[in-house]
Amino acid sequence: MHTVAVLALDRVIPFDLSTPIEVFSRSRLPDGRPGYQVRVCAEREEIDAGAFAVRAPWGLAGLDGADTIIVPGVAEPTAPLSPAVRDALRAAAADGTRIASVCVGTFPLAATGLLDGLRATTHWRAAALLAATYPAVDVDPDVLYVDNGQFLTSAGAAAGLDLCLHMIRRDYGSAVAADAARLSVMPLEREGGQAQFIVHDHVPTPQGSEWETLLAWLRENLARDLTLADIAERAGTSTRTLIRRFRDQTGTTPLQWLHRARVRQAQHLLETTAHSVERIGHQVGFASPTTFRDRFKRTTGVSPQTYRRTFA
Secondary structure, three states: OEEEEEEEOOOEOHHHHHHHHHHHHHOEOOOOOEOEEEEEEEOOOEEEOOOOEEEOOEOHHHHOOOOEEEEOOEOOOOOOOOHHHHHHHHHHHHOOOEEEEOHHHHHHHHHOOOOOOOEEOOOHHHHHHHHHHOOOOEEOOOOOEEEOOOEEEEOOHHHHHHHHHHHHHHHHOHHHHHHHHHHOOOOOOOOOOHHHHOOOOOOOOOOOOHHHHHHHHHHHOOOOOOOHHHHHHHHOOOHHHHHHHHHHHHOOOHHHHHHHHHHHHHHHHHHHOOOOHHHHHHHOOOOOHHHHHHHHHHHHOOOHHHHHHHHO
């Protein structure tokens, strides 16, 4: 039987901790036998889990001999990793143990150095912090999970379910994974990646600056067929100067900012109205339904129809 050790670190996030415990514990093989034995391991007998405390029946020695180790997220992801936990994870990796993280559990896993040079993901809100804290890790903020073979990482908490189902499919095949997915009331494969859940906030501009007025004007005129020359004329400057100063202030170009704002408005309309996709594309300023669909999918990772089914 495959043994899964779930590592409860101090300030563990309860949802991240319980997800692998429930998914693997309930998984059954075609003959009805359990597919996994699950251990909850911790450095100390009692672990702070925020609203309650967790008493783990296994110490770090429980990681020895496990086929898979899961590292759930913690409330303070950049908190130092204890030498004992770091050494235990490195020793397990040296023995060939598969190690996976849930949500911001990527941070303590990255602190071991085991993700250096590898592609990894985490919750989209923490992706920039992960990249800054561990520059040797290739952070991909747009996917639900990343499978590097021995080391796997997942995005936000619900993506931990996607990752667990993926590992079950690797271990026992699609039929067993599909049964586990039904028990979790989850699709075995979710369409799109993490990008569809990201709220793209625009870089704030200083109050009273020329850019505050210009960006407000752009938001009010999303439906217009605006060119770079139109925006430069409104700003009272040349197109070259506009591009340079706009990028310095917002980190992007005027047209890229405009496209992003249009997609964000389209997301809002898809969530809150019954308007057709074609009408929404026209409302937010795209010249054709095809252009709208292409730009929307490039930004969010899914089609407008799929986004509406998910979030309406």
